[in-house]
Amino acid sequence: MTAFHHIPVLAADVLEHLTFPAGRKVRMIDGTLGGGGHSALLLEKYPDLELLGIDRDEMALENAGKKLGFAKGRFQLFHGEYARMREFAEKIGWDEVDGILLDIGVSSPQIDLPERGFSWRHEGPLDMRMDQSSEVTAGRVLNFTSEEELCRIFREYGELRSAAKLARAVVEKRQNGFFGTTADLVKLCDETLGKSAPGKLPIPTLVFQALRIAVNRELEQLEEGLASSLELLKSGGRIVVISFHSLEDRIVKEFFRRESTGCICPPGLPVCCCGHKALLELPLRSKAVTASKEELKNNPRAACAKLRVAEKL
């Protein structure tokens, strides 16, 4: 089994905001189990907690299963997408839960293992699948997607200004042979868009982020996962979401804002005609929690993390 080193991000804040009453059985879903770091802390803190853990990465599940061994009988793990959390909950007879945690994004082993193809800093296959049983790899997206769609992916998911230029270059380049490795793509980025401006994120970071989001359908997963969470949470139950880039954080913030608002009719209507009801309240209002200087010293990967919390009314 490959060693799995992942430091749970904002761990103290998760424990502060995802709390459960003591002395009665409580249930939670960890939709992004990863190495099981957050789940282990929660299972340790709450002896009456039962946990349903989900990850689309089998390597993560295998490792998390070992880490959580101390809580045998109190957790069940599922391989799949957290957007399917209701289906997994039904399978074990749960119709509501007291808490949900989504720590979205990639785990350290996913980034650090060159063979997973997530990082432009390591040469490896153009893979980027969190779920290695799925068919769509980054290579497939790059080699077979239309120029128009590639442009959309680079623009929307990478927020790349020169998306059209890069999409054109990809399509021209692949006429002379397929893209095989992460290095092929980095070379094309350098040749087409030149070096990144000082102080800005490196262009390959944005391009790789865009492809990763497309390969794993990350934004759709988040939207579906949030909607399912709302249905599964019982009154007083909390959802905590940690996101790592502005596209994800915007979705979480918008969802929490809308679902904590009563009427969402366009301004100026004399009477409400939407019938929308607030289902959530926001203990931190619209504030997000970020990592302290101390945490960043031990774990620079927490730098972009934003934690948001909502409670079901």
Ligand SMILES: C[S@@+](CC[C@H](N)C(=O)[O-])C[C@H]1O[C@@H](n2cnc3c(N)ncnc32)[C@H](O)[C@@H]1O
């Ligand atoms: C940042 S790590 C989670 C780390 C974990 N909280 C811990 O403390 O070890 C994110 C994990 O979520 C998984 N993941 C990301 N998106 C997912 C999705 N839509 N469905 C299921 N798992 C997902 C990834 O495979 C990865 O293992």
